[in-house]
Amino acid sequence: MVHSEPYWDHHVPLPKLGSVHSRLFVALVALVCFINSYDGDFVFDDSEAIINNKDLNPATPLNNIWKNDFWGSNLSSNSSHKSYRPLTVLTFRLNYLLAGGLHPVGFHMLNIGLHCIISALMIDVFAILIGGLACDEKATRLAHVPKASLLAALFFAVHPVHTESVAGIVGRADLLCALFFQLSFLSYCRAFQGGDKSDSFSVSWIVISLLLCAVAMLCKEQGITVLGVNAAFDILMICNLNIYELTHRLLVRRKAVGVSVSSPLMLLLKGLLVRLALLLFGGSLLLYARWRIMGTGPPAFTEVDNPASFAENVFLRIVNYNYYYSLNAWLLLCPWWLCFDWSMGCVPLIKSASDWRIVWLLLLWACLIGLIRQALCSPDSSKRRTLTFGLVLLVIPFIPASNLFFRVGFVIAERVLYLSTAGFCLILAYAKLLQAAMLALLGMNVVRCALRSQQWRTEQSLFTSALSVCPLNAKVHYNVGKNLADRGNQSAAIRYYREAVRLHPKYVHAMNNLGNILKERNELQEAEELLSTAVYIQPDFAAAWMNLGIVQNSLKKFEEAEQSYWNAIKFRKKYPDCYYNLGRLESEGFFLNALKINPNAASCHGNLAVLYHRWGKLDFAKKHYELSLKLDPSAPGTNENYNMLKRKLEQRQKTAG
Numbered sequence: 001m002v003h004s005e006p007y008w009d010h011h012v013p014l015p016k017l018g019s020v021h022s023r024l025f026v027a028l029v030a031l032v033c034f035i036n037s038y039d040g041d042f043v044f045d046d047s048e049a050i051i052n053n054k055d056l057n058p059a060t061p062l063n064n065i066w067k068n069d070f071w072g073s074n075l076s077s078n079s080s081h082k083s084y085r086p087l088t089v090l091t092f093r094l095n096y097l098l099a100g101g102l103h104p105v106g107f108h109m110l111n112i113g114l115h116c117i118i119s120a121l122m123i124d125v126f127a128i129l130i131g132g133l134a135c136d137e138k139a140t141r142l143a144h145v146p147k148a149s150l151l152a153a154l155f156f157a158v159h160p161v162h163t164e165s166v167a168g169i170v171g172r173a174d175l176l177c178a179l180f181f182q183l184s185f186l187s188y189c190r191a192f193q194g195g196d197k198s199d200s201f202s203v204s205w206i207v208i209s210l211l212l213c214a215v216a217m218l219c220k221e222q223g224i225t226v227l228g229v230n231a232a233f234d235i236l237m238i239c240n241l242n243i244y245e246l247t248h249r250l251l252v253r254r255k256a257v258g259v260s261v262s263s264p265l266m267l268l269l270k271g272l273l274v275r276l277a278l279l280l281f282g283g284s285l286l287l288y289a290r291w292r293i294m295g296t297g298p299p300a301f302t303e304v305d306n307p308a309s310f311a312e313n314v315f316l317r318i319v320n321y322n323y324y325y326s327l328n329a330w331l332l333l334c335p336w337w338l339c340f341d342w343s344m345g346c347v348p349l350i351k352s353a354s355d356w357r358i359v360w361l362l363l364l365w366a367c368l369i370g371l372i373r374q375a376l377c378s379p380d381s382s383k384r385r386t387l388t389f390g391l392v393l394l395v396i397p398f399i400p401a402s403n404l405f406f407r408v409g410f411v412i413a414e415r416v417l418y419l420s421t422a423g424f425c426l427i428l429a430y431a432k433l434l435q436a437a438m439l440a441l442l443g444m445n446v447v448r449c450a451l452r453s454q455q456w457r458t459e460q461s462l463f464t465s466a467l468s469v470c471p472l473n474a475k476v477h478y479n480v481g482k483n484l485a486d487r488g489n490q491s492a493a494i495r496y497y498r499e500a501v502r503l504h505p506k507y508v509h510a511m512n513n514l515g516n517i518l519k520e521r522n523e524l525q526e527a528e529e530l531l532s533t534a535v536y537i538q539p540d541f542a543a544a545w546m547n548l549g550i551v552q553n554s555l556k557k558f559e560e561a562e563q564s565y566w567n568a569i570k571f572r573k574k575y576p577d578c579y580y581n582l583g584r585l586e587s588e589g590f591f592l593n594a595l596k597i598n599p600n601a602a603s604c605h606g607n608l609a610v611l612y613h614r615w616g617k618l619d620f621a622k623k624h625y626e627l628s629l630k631l632d633p634s635a636p637g638t639n640e641n642y643n644m645l646k647r648k649l650e651q652r653q654k655t656a657g
Contacts, residue, residue, distance in 0.1 A: 012147035013435035022150045023120040030119040030157035031112065033449035037167035038108045040457035044340055044479075045170040048072075050107070055089055056096045065089045070173065075293060081409065082299040084290070087218040088173040107169045114175040115166045119157035121182045126152040126426060128189055129389040130382075132237060151438070152422075152429035158445040159421050160335040160452050164414045167456035168340075173220040174418040180216035181226045181397075181419060184209045188230045192238055201238075201271055203278070210282035217286055221400060222419065224290075227283045228396040231276060236388055239272050301409040304504070307349055309407045319350050321403050323357060326364040327412055328398070332424045335445070338452055339469040339476070340462055342412035344504050346473035371427070386430045394423025459483050474504035482513060490517050501530075508534040512544045519551050520616075527551045535567070542572035546581060553585050554617075561585055587611065602632035609638075613645055618652075621645055 017025060042051055050056060053072035055065050069075050070083040091110065099106045126149035165171030191205035209230065216223025235241050303310040308320035327347065331337065339346065350357055368391075375387035397419035401408055455465045460483050466476040481496030497514035500507055511534040518527035531548035535541055549564030565582040569575055591608040594601060609624035625642040628635055 012151050012429075013438060014147045014151055016146055017150065019146075022123055022146065022153075026123060026150070026153045026157050027116040027120045029154060029446070030116045033158050033446055034112050034115060034163070034166045034453045036450055037163075037453040037456055038112060039105055040108055040167060040453075041459065042102070042104050042107075042169065043456060043459045043462050044168065046104075046168065049170045050092055051102060053089070053092070056093045056102075058093070058097055062093075065093070078300070080299065082294045083221070084293050085173050085218065085220055087215065088176055088220065091172060091176065092169075104169065107172075108167070111166050111169060111172055111175060114172070114179060115157075115162065118175065118178050118182065119153060121179075121186075122153040122156050122422060122425075123149050124186060125182055125422070126429070128186075129233075129237075129393075129426065130386055133189060133192055148429055152425045154442060155425035155428050155445075156422055158442055158449055159332075159425065160338065160445055160448040161331050161414050161417050161421060163338065163449060163452040163456060164340065165418045167453040168415070171415050171418075174222075174415045176219035177216050177223045178419050180212050180219060181223055184212035184216060184223075184226045185229060185233070187212055188233070201275065206275060206278055210278070213282070214286055217290065221290070222397060222416065224283060224286055225397045225399060225419075227279050228399075229392055231279055232392045232396070233389070234272060234275055236385065299409065301407055304344055305409045306343075306403070306407060306411060308411070309403055311349065316349070316351065319358065319361065322361045322364070323347075323350055324412060325402070326360040328417060328420075329364055329367075330360075331412070331414060331417065332421060336448060337469055338414060339466045339473070340456075341466065341473060341475050341479075342470065343410060344474040344476075344507070346470035346476070347411050348472065383430070387427060390423045390427035390430070392423065393426060394420050397423075460487075472503060474500040474507050474510065477503065478507065478510045478513075481510070485513065485517060490521070493517060506537050508538045508541055508544060512541070512547060515544075515551070516547055519547065519554070524551055524555050528555065535564075540571040542568045542575060542578070545571070546575070546578045549578075549585070550581060553581075553588070558585065558589055584611065584615070600631055602628045602635055605631065606635050606638045606641075610641060613641065618645060618649060622649070 048071050054060050055068055055072050065086045067074060068089075069080045070085045070089060071081060073080045075082065075084065092107070095106045095110060096102060127145055130148050130152075131145040165174040187205050187209040191202040191209070192200070210227075213223060213226050216226060301309075308317055308324065311317040311320060324347070371387055371391060375384060375391055378384045378387070398416065399405075401410075401413065401416040455461045459479070463476065463479045463483055466473065467480065470476050477496045477500040481493040481500065484490075484496065485493035494514065494517055497510050497517070500510040501514065504510070511530045515527040515530040515534070518524070518530070528548065528551045531544050531551060534544040535548060538544070545564050545568035549561040549568065552558075552561035552564055562582065562585055565578055565585065568578045569582075572578070588608065588611055591604050591611070594604045595608070598604070605624045605628035609621045609628060612618070612621035612624065622642075622645060625638060625645060628638050629642060632638075
């Protein structure tokens with residue numbers, strides 16, 4: 001068992017608090033950072049994962065959450081994102097059940113509470129990584145570095161990059177994954193508290209650690225990375241591998257090579273091989289189960305989701321991946337540049353070696369190489385251990401988002417940095433900042449967290465906050481436009497939809513929404529052009545086909561409208577709105593044909609007027625009501641409907657005036 005001395009703890013400019021008080025203090029600070037998001041709305045991805053997810057409804061069979069993905073789609077569907085997180089969905093369902101519906105307060109409060117618990121538990125994680133597992137005669141772990149672990153946990157609790165995970169309800173997946181990640185690591189550490197030798201360990205606690213890893217994976221796929229952290233901890237802390245000494249002896253080729261060669265053999269004799277075999281077996285089993293669950297294979301992402309992964313030139317692909325890494329590092333260093341979405345032109349691709357942004361890649365790797373050199377080769381054991389574990393926590397949880405082993409569906413996602421932030425905070429705590437600088441950094445981060453969580457309270461503030469960060473992001477403009485349209489400001493919405501289409505000429509959803517607004521404003525020619533372009537780009541876009549049919553119907557292109565409706569039904573079998581519109585088209589055609597045969601049929605004019613009245617074509621409705629009453633002043637119901645229409649027209653004139 002490793003016994004570490006509190007080498008640099010006394011340099012930390014914080015008071016020495018007891019175990020309970022330090023945890024309460026960190027939890028309280030975390031609460032202060034994000035409490036103002038407790039009464040926020042459902043925003044952004046919450047719509048799909050919560051509001052439109054039938055698996056949350058108690059009326060839906062509970063076993064559906066084990067068959068569907070995070071968004072409520074069946075895993076066997078080709079359109080599924082394959083994000084299998086049933087335990088996270090289960091907590092959403094419990095929120096729904098306890099609140100008696102979709103009330104966001106309960107959802108937000110649980111997220112905030114989880115972050116407070118995770119931040120407090122980080123004290124234990126950091127204390128072990130910095131100070132080791134030294135225990136007293138009662139097998140109680142000694143708190144060698146109470147101030148250093150407290151400082152690192154405070155840095156973690158107040159980091160603004162966590163806002164998406166805490167203030168955004170969908171971030172529940174990252175929080176639950178992080179919680180069970182911590183518990184899995186702490187359980188692995190418990191396996192070595194029964195004795196004072198590294199070959200004495202509890203298999204039961206290792207099995208418990210593997211089970212908690214499985215639970216973390218059922219919250220979010222990133223949970224499996226705890227096995228890599230456990231393995232690194234075993235090699236570096238439990239077996240006390242001195243990489244500096246080993247590499248030094250190998251490089252200088254001393255005669256004592258036999259000692260360095262025998263060290264790995266001794267590690268195997270101490271049980272390392274058995275423990276690594278258990279981790280490898282458990283991890284392989286979990287990965288196999290996860291692959292089987294995906295059913296039809298990995299999800300299919302588009303170039304819009306992750307443009308660098310579609311670059312034909314391997315060199316440029318690698319360069320852009322590394323540029324993404326540098327941007328993630330910058331978010332950790334300077335989390336004032338935050339955005340809810342980083343796709344669709346937000347991060348333009350590097351397309352040549354002359355692009356000045358390559359400097360950021362070089363700077364990133366210069367810093368990493370410097371840290372790795374210090375972590376591996378420093379003669380200072382405390383520095384070596386702290387920096388090594390900082391890098392381990394920084395890098396390993398990020399690997400699933402790195403595009404190294406498979407394509408991911410995003411460019412940058414702040415939520416995936418939740419666990420990696422722990423490694424950054426451990427390195428930052430070791431940096432031995434001046435007291436004034438440390439307090440200033442903590443204070444600024446608390447303020448930034450409060451401001452950012454305030455922006456996450458409503459979609460309006462969230463979307464508009466991104467305009468200054470990612471002005472080239474078509475999705476940002478689209479979401480701002482959609483929010484404005486939902487609030488009735490169609491004129492402003494049109495401007496943002498047009499900008500979204502300008503920035504991304506193949507943005508079919510922006511075309512569809514813009515076409516709908518133009519349709520309502522009776523700008524039918526442009527609406528038809530936009531919707532026709534949308535279905536040309538994406539032929540299976542059922543909603544655009546239906547909207548195109550409505551516009552063509554208004555333009556009296558009845559045959560084209562009927563074909564558009566049938567195309568919509570072809571790509572979406574269960575489409576009641578489209579069947580309704582198809583029925584309306586046929587009924588209008590019936591009345592118009594009847595009037596061609598007999599223009600003086602009062603009942604046909606009356607029924608056609610009712611159709612136009614319901615469709616919002618008020619001028620056409622007025623015309624046919626008047627013709628019907630002229631032909632038959634006593635027509636039943638026509639007078640009443642006509643009076644209702646006149647009141648509506650008068651009200652519209654007053655509003656326009």
